[in-house]
Structures are given as structure tokens and as C-alpha cells.
Amino acid sequence: MIIAIDGPLASGKGTIARALAATFGLPYLDTGTLYRAVALAMTDTGHAPEETDRAIEAARNLEISLTCDPRIRTAAIGAGASVVAAIPEVRQALFAAQREFALQPGGAVLDGRDIGTVVCPEADVKIFVTADVETRARRRQDELAASGEMIGFDAMLEQLRIRDARDSGRADAPLAMAEDAHLLDTSTMSIDAAVNEARAIVEAKQGGSG
Ligand code: DC
Numbered sequence: 001m002i003i004a005i006d007g008p009l010a011s012g013k014g015t016i017a018r019a020l021a022a023t024f025g026l027p028y029l030d031t032g033t034l035y036r037a038v039a040l041a042m043t044d045t046g047h048a049p050e051e052t053d054r055a056i057e058a059a060r061n062l063e064i065s066l067t068c069d070p071r072i073r074t075a076a077i078g079a080g081a082s083v084v085a086a087i088p089e090v091r092q093a094l095f096a097a098q099r100e101f102a103l104q105p106g107g108a109v110l111d112g113r114d115i116g117t118v119v120c121p122e123a124d125v126k127i128f129v130t131a132d133v134e135t136r137a138r139r140r141q142d143e144l145a146a147s148g149e150m151i152g153f154d155a156m157l158e159q160l161r162i163r164d165a166r167d168s169g170r171a172d173a174p175l176a177m178a179e180d181a182h183l184l185d186t187s188t189m190s191i192d193a194a195v196n197e198a199r200a201i202v203e204a205k206q207g208g209s210g
Contacts, residue, residue: 001026001107002122003202004115007129008164008175009078010136010143012186012194016129017111019195020202024109029101031112031119032081034094036072037062039080049080052087059084059093075144075151075159082163085113086170095119113167116178125205126181127198133160135187 003020007013014030021028039049041058049055071077084090091114098119102108110119116126131139137156144151151159167175177183182201186194 001124001202001206002102002120003107003109004120004123004126004178004181005109005111005129005198006113006115006117006126006175006177006181007111008113008136008167009160010140011129011131012139012189012191013111013129015191016127016184016186016195016198017109020198021109023199024202026107026109027101027104028109029098029111031094031098031110031115033067033072034062034097035081035085035090036077037064037066037069038084038090038094039077040066040069040072042080042084043077049083055084055087056089056093059087059090062094070147073147075149079159079163082166086166086172088172091172113175114173116181117176118173121178125202126178127184127201128177128181129184129186129194129198131185131187133157133164136160 001024003026005013005017018028038055038059041062042049042055047054066072098110102110102120112119116123134157137153137160140160141151141153141156184194184197
């Protein structure tokens, strides 16, 4: 079974994807780590994410261990990831690894922006996770604060709006809900409630009624 989870930053998609992977015994890939790793590779070699040719080179020669580097979780690397992710050749360079992960025997859970639309249009279950921008800004603020990065609410809101516009507005594989995806708005939901709802969607599909 392939489960595709898409949605904007801090919608809760990662938490839901990890919980589904644990419940259904499936391997999990957070595809954002690939784009973040490209952005980190650029920073480490002294380049800005806007340097398109360098970004393409970094994506084609990506050192996969960078996806586990804790530095990919900073706000600056997240913003850089969103910039390099708008470059079609970067997306192309990262495509095969995502596809291969999805197609492993038994299936997988992947989360990102274009899993249900581009990476795995044939996924058995697609969930588009979202939440209003204020809720996401508060969640992201808390996440960053937990790792010692303090950002004010207004600045966070502004960063999210810029990121949403860039991820949704790019020409190649923009953030979008697949036509056959289930919409899960977590704005007023606890983590447990959101995870339970996602589990119910998968179980309904397994039972043939989803
Ligand atoms: O999910 P995340 O915040 O870790 O992703 C970081 C950036 O990577 C995001 O702003 C856009 C890009 N991304 C993408 O374009 N496609 C994906 N499947 C995953 C992430």
C-alpha cells in the first residue's frame, strides 16, 4: 500500500505520516529532507539557493547523509529548500529516489508537496493535510523554539506566507491537492484526533469503502 501525504509547512503532515507508517508497518520518507539537504549542501559550499546551476549540481550529487543532519531543520534551510525546489532540474534529480522508495515491495508512506500529484499519482491513499496559516505559524514557532530558534509571531506568519506562495505558485509540481485526495484540516484538531482521522481514512480504503 502506498500512502501519499501532502500539505503546507506545519500542517501536521509529518506527524500524521509517521503515525500512519508506524500503525501500518510501512517505511516512511519525509521528501522535504531531500530539498532541505540540497539547500544545506549549497550553504556548506558557500552558495546561495538562488544559484540555479549550483543547485542542480548539488541535487545531482546529493550526499544522502545530509538528509539526517539536524541543521536541515532551521528556518533558513527550510526557506532555501523552497527556493531550490522551484527549479525543475532539481526536482527531476530527486525524483527517482522518491519513486524507488514508494515502489518498494509492501509499499511506503511518503510526505511532501507533490506526492499525490506527481511522485505517486497511483497511490492507494492520498491525504491532503492543511490548517489555517495562524495555527501553522504558532506550531512552527513552537517547533523552532524547541530547538532554540526564537522567531516572533508576525515574522513567522510572514515567512509562512512567502513559503506557501512560492510552493503553490511554482510552475513545476506546485503544492496542490490531488483530485482524489482526502482533505484533512487540522486547524482545530488535537494531534491524536488528526492521526485517528487519518487512520480511519486508510482503514476505510483497506476495507474497500474509501
Ligand atoms: O516539508 P518541508 O517543509 O520539509 O519542505 C521544505 C521545502 O521543500 C518546501 O518548502 C518545498 C520543498 N518540497 C517540495 O517542493 N516537494 C516536496 N515533495 C517536499 C518538499
